[in-house]
Amino acid sequence: MRKLRKLRAQSLVEYIIFLAVIVLAAIVMQVYVRRGLQGRYAEVVDFATTKAQAPRQYEPANKQEDFKVTQSTDAKERIGSAGAINRTIVKDEVTRKGEIKEW
Numbered sequence: 581m582r583k584l585r586k587l588r589a590q591s592l593v594e595y596i597i598f599l600a601v602i603v604l605a606a607i608v609m610q611v612y613v614r615r616g617l618q619g620r621y622a623e624v625v626d627f628a629t630t631k632a633q634a635p636r637q638y639e640p641a642n643k644q645e646d647f648k649v650t651q652s653t654d655a656k657e658r659i660g661s662a663g664a665i666n667r668t669i670v671k672d673e674v675t676r677k678g679e680i681k682e683w
Contacts, residue, residue, distance in 0.1 A: 643680050644681045645680050645681075647677065647678030648676070648677050652671070654669070654672075655667050655668060655670060656670055
């Protein structure tokens with residue numbers, strides 16, 4: 581009877597180790613599968629932009645932005661008891677004017 585219990589515990593440990601090896605292999609393979617899929621997506625995009633003459637994807641390096649940004653803020657301040665300052669923002673505006681040029 582003791583030998584049967586010992587064998588059961590040993591087989592349980594073997595199952596746990598086997599499961600850990602399978603999970604570890606799946607985690608390691610995830611990197612390679614992801615890189616393979618990204619490579620396929622890149623091939624499709626390259627084909628679409630060169631052969632099928634689809635518009636190019638947005639690339640910040642291929643654009644030149646010329647913008648002027650201005651900000652104006654109006655606030656009211658009130659000094660309260662014990663020198664506490666209460667500040668209320670009445671108006672806060674940010675304007676952006678300009679253009680984006682494609683190279």
